[in-house]
Amino acid sequence: MLSGNEAVARGAWEAGVQVASAYPGTPSTEILENFALFPGIYAEWATNEKVAVDVAVGAAYAGKRALAAMKHVGLNVAADSFMYASMTGMEAGLVIVSADDPAMHSSQNEQDNRTFAKFARVPCLEPSDSQEAKDFTVAAFDLSERFDAPVLLRLTTRICHSMSAVELGERPELPAEAKPFPRNPAKYVMVPGNAVKRHPIIEERIRRIAEYAEESPLNRVEMRGRALGIITSGVSYQYAREVFPDASILKLGMSWPLPEKRIRQFAASVERLIVLEELDPFIEEGVKLMGIACEGKSIFPLTGEFDPFVVRSSAVRAGLLPASVMEAAAAPEVGPLPARPPVLCPGCPHRPTFYVLNKLKVPVNGDIGCYTLGLIPPLSAIHTCGCMGAGIAVAHGAAQAGSPEKHVAVIGDSTFFHTGVPALINVAYNRAPVVTVILDNRITGMTGHQQNPGTGETLLGKEAPVIALEPLVRACGIQHVRTLSALDVDEIEKTLKEYVKLDEPSALIVQEPCALLPEARRKWTPLEVIADKCNGCTLCFRIGCPAILKSEELDEKTGRPKALIDASLCTGCEVCAQICPRDAITFRPDSVFVEKSR
Amino acid sequence: MKNVINFLLCGVGGQGTVLASDVLVNVGLAAGLDAKQAEVHGMSQRGGSVISYVRWGREVHAPIIGQGEADLLLAFEKLEALRNLGFLRPGGVAVINNQAIIPLTVTTGGQKYPADEEIRAAFAAVTPHVRFVDGERIAEELGNLRVANVVLLGALSALLEGHPALEGAALTAETWMRVIEERVPAKYLEVNRRAFEEGRRAGGSE
Numbered sequence: 001m002l003s004g005n006e007a008v009a010r011g012a013w014e015a016g017v018q019v020a021s022a023y024p025g026t027p028s029t030e031i032l033e034n035f036a037l038f039p040g041i042y043a044e045w046a047t048n049e050k051v052a053v054d055v056a057v058g059a060a061y062a063g064k065r066a067l068a069a070m071k072h073v074g075l076n077v078a079a080d081s082f083m084y085a086s087m088t089g090m091e092a093g094l095v096i097v098s099a100d101d102p103a104m105h106s107s108q109n110e111q112d113n114r115t116f117a118k119f120a121r122v123p124c125l126e127p128s129d130s131q132e133a134k135d136f137t138v139a140a141f142d143l144s145e146r147f148d149a150p151v152l153l154r155l156t157t158r159i160c161h162s163m164s165a166v167e168l169g170e171r172p173e174l175p176a177e178a179k180p181f182p183r184n185p186a187k188y189v190m191v192p193g194n195a196v197k198r199h200p201i202i203e204e205r206i207r208r209i210a211e212y213a214e215e216s217p218l219n220r221v222e223m224r225g226r227a228l229g230i231i232t233s234g235v236s237y238q239y240a241r242e243v244f245p246d247a248s249i250l251k252l253g254m255s256w257p258l259p260e261k262r263i264r265q266f267a268a269s270v271e272r273l274i275v276l277e278e279l280d281p282f283i284e285e286g287v288k289l290m291g292i293a294c295e296g297k298s299i300f301p302l303t304g305e306f307d308p309f310v311v312r313s314s315a316v317r318a319g320l321l322p323a324s325v326m327e328a329a330a331a332p333e334v335g336p337l338p339a340r341p342p343v344l345c346p347g348c349p350h351r352p353t354f355y356v357l358n359k360l361k362v363p364v365n366g367d368i369g370c371y372t373l374g375l376i377p378p379l380s381a382i383h384t385c386g387c388m389g390a391g392i393a394v395a396h397g398a399a400q401a402g403s404p405e406k407h408v409a410v411i412g413d414s415t416f417f418h419t420g421v422p423a424l425i426n427v428a429y430n431r432a433p434v435v436t437v438i439l440d441n442r443i444t445g446m447t448g449h450q451q452n453p454g455t456g457e458t459l460l461g462k463e464a465p466v467i468a469l470e471p472l473v474r475a476c477g478i479q480h481v482r483t484l485s486a487l488d489v490d491e492i493e494k495t496l497k498e499y500v501k502l503d504e505p506s507a508l509i510v511q512e513p514c515a516l517l518p519e520a521r522r523k524w525t526p527l528e529v530i531a532d533k534c535n536g537c538t539l540c541f542r543i544g545c546p547a548i549l550k551s552e553e554l555d556e557k558t559g560r561p562k563a564l565i566d567a568s569l570c571t572g573c574e575v576c577a578q579i580c581p582r583d584a585i586t587f588r589p590d591s592v593f594v595e596k597s598r
Numbered sequence: 599m600k601n602v603i604n605f606l607l608c609g610v611g612g613q614g615t616v617l618a619s620d621v622l623v624n625v626g627l628a629a630g631l632d633a634k635q636a637e638v639h640g641m642s643q644r645g646g647s648v649i650s651y652v653r654w655g656r657e658v659h660a661p662i663i664g665q666g667e668a669d670l671l672l673a674f675e676k677l678e679a680l681r682n683l684g685f686l687r688p689g690g691v692a693v694i695n696n697q698a699i700i701p702l703t704v705t706t707g708g709q710k711y712p713a714d715e716e717i718r719a720a721f722a723a724v725t726p727h728v729r730f731v732d733g734e735r736i737a738e739e740l741g742n743l744r745v746a747n748v749v750l751l752g753a754l755s756a757l758l759e760g761h762p763a764l765e766g767a768a769l770t771a772e773t774w775m776r777v778i779e780e781r782v783p784a785k786y787l788e789v790n791r792r793a794f795e796e797g798r799r800a801g802g803s804e
Contacts, residue, residue, distance in 0.1 A: 162636040162661035241659040309664020338709035340701040342646030
């Protein structure tokens with residue numbers, strides 16, 4: 001049993017990959033985490049996806065098979081590198097894995113990255129389960145070397161994070177010695193004079209790959225009935241099998257370039273032709289451009305992900321299946337239920353910053369990470385969030401546009417290393433009075449604790465120098481910089497109040513390890529509410545901590561419920577204890593805040 | 599299609615649904631069936647609602663299921679049980695952990711956590727086969743709150759006995775225990791074994 005991500009890692013190992021680089025991003029993260037466990041390889045967390053692709057390109061130029069993995073929006077960051085890699089080709093196989101996220105389980109958009117393959121004139125492979133995820137990874141490297149092109153391996157969340165059975169293969173013997181690095185400027189130096197000669201070559205290359213697609217075992221026809229023919233790829237193939245057991249299927253393991261002859265033959269062999277694909281009508285438009293009649297997005301949704309119910313009910317509406325196949329009754333009416341959005345964990349060191357920002361009522365330009373959850377009430381202190389690294393420059397732009405309030409940008413440590421640094425240099429250089437808060441929890445949190453340049457350790461567990469944030473921020477040209485404990489509510493409030501009055505750029509770095517890290521867990525010490533002192537003022541509820549509940553005990557005077565701390569959730573971060581005006585919450589025995597709060 | 603059993607697991611991030619669905623999919627495989635499992639990582643882990651799909655059968659295609667397609671609903675939390683009731687096939691089996699985890703929208707947002715009677719009535723309209731299990735109480739009596747998920751798996755295993763789609767499958771209590779044993783540290787083996795047995799008892803008694 002392997003997940004799709006584990007299977008890609010295994011496939012890379014079986015393909016003889018020697019170098020892999022990635023930036024963590026759901027749903028792609030486990031690819032590198034698992035690849036890093038194999039012997040005799042090099043794997044790393046890059047600072048961002050563009051760096052990851054450049055690293056993989058460098059390794060492939062040096063004659064070693066290489067892989068870069070990222071979530072779909074990571075390929076936007078890496079697009080520049082992806083495009084030149086297509087132009088140059090390499091000395092050894094290069095595969096770029098894009099893990100798309102239909103339904104946006106953990107993303108800001110649901111872009112369909114198959115379009116990137118077409119854009120870059122490279123092949124796109126789409127596995128439909130874990131076995132294919134492994135096999136197609138191996139095939140992608142062979143294809144890459146056969147045609148001297150990078151290959152886009154496009155996964156989706158349901159491939160990445162589904163487990164199914166996989167038969168394993170072996171890793172080949174690899175030559176021990178390194179090849180000399182190529183000196184071939186006509187191929188590898190993309191100055192205009194060379195690039196104009198390369199462009200026709202890559203156009204001819206994609207034409208040859210389309211010819212290969214006609215014969216490739218990656219594509220296959222499964223003939224059943226002739227009444228309905230389905231062209232499909234990726235996980236949609238599984239829904240086609242499930243919902244249309246009698247239909248014939250053209251399964252495209254390689255969804256770009258399209259095998260025109262095969263599609264024509266298939267279309268001619270069935271009475272009604274449909275295309276079943278999640279998100280964009282990518283195959284559908286290709287088929288229609290061939291002048292072949294087919295239906296796709298007129299039947300199935302353009303947005304969100306499929307499941308058998310969605311496919312079946314769409315098919316019934318289009319008259320493809322009788323209504324009797326809808327065995328389930330309409331979902332029973334359940335009244336509106338309390339939502340359970342993801343929240344900052346109990347003890348999260350990001351909480352005090354958002355509590356203070358909410359109090360200050362300033363506009364906050366956020367970024368991508370756990371701290372985006374500062375958006376959720378009652379903290380409600382994120383007002384924009386678009387993509388990795390955007391917050392600082394958005395705040396700068398708003399300030400330069402004369403936004404009447406001081407803007408605060410918040411960004412995590414890993415995101416700061418990813419794309420925050422150039423934006424902060426821009427703030428310092430072009431002088432906007434933006435306050436940048438770097439929430440440094442020493443790890444990449446949201447994706448499940450991956451090392452980053454601030455952690456002191458690499459993906460392979462090697463010790464690494466810790467990139468210190470304060471000197472880095474000063475070197476970027478910011479003169480007002482302070483580093484505080486992320487849990488020190490008073491100091492954070494004092495500093496932010498001071499910084500929002502400045503007419504110059506400033507930066508506050510708040511540091512505490514993520515409360516879920518093993519070293520933090522060892523220090524968990526649940527606090528208690530002293531019921532006699534609590535009068536139900538509700539102030540502690542405003543920090544939005546899941547460990548603080550309403551007690552059934554009511555205050556005699558106010559009639560309001562007292563607070564109650566769930567000892568199984570409380571970590572003892574003391575944020576509630578610091579803000580309680582009645583000293584009704586205990587501090588830790590080793591507290592550093594108790595004296596300041598009295 | 600009737601040769602496939604669909605499970606839907608739901609709960610709150612951090613409750614151990616990931617381990618439980620990992621056990622479940624591997625039990626299917628150990629019983630000689632095809633099996634698939636799907637879940638979502640990332641944001642949903644941070645105290646939010648989580649769901650995970652497991653499917654067993656002679657041949658399993660889709661990794662996930664849709665509304666009204668779950669034969670068995672295993673809920674680790676009561677509000678999440680109700681939220682995912684729409685997945686349950688009419689007449690299906692629901693195993694519900696008698697545990698309420700109050701979301702912030704109730705603590706600070708003024709929303710109301712559904713009463714037990716409301717939950718029971720909503721389920722009764724879909725199926726008579728609903729079993730509430732005191733996972734946390736049983737786990738606490740065994741001295742380790744973290745085995746509540748294994749208690750629930752035990753209850754589920756008892757309720758699966760005699761399921762028509764399992765005819766001919768090599769599935770016994772020992773199959774389950776072997777899979778669990780491979781996934782827990784040796785020092786917690788005994789408490790997990792007892793949790794599974796207690797869960798089986800809780801699931802088996804009407």
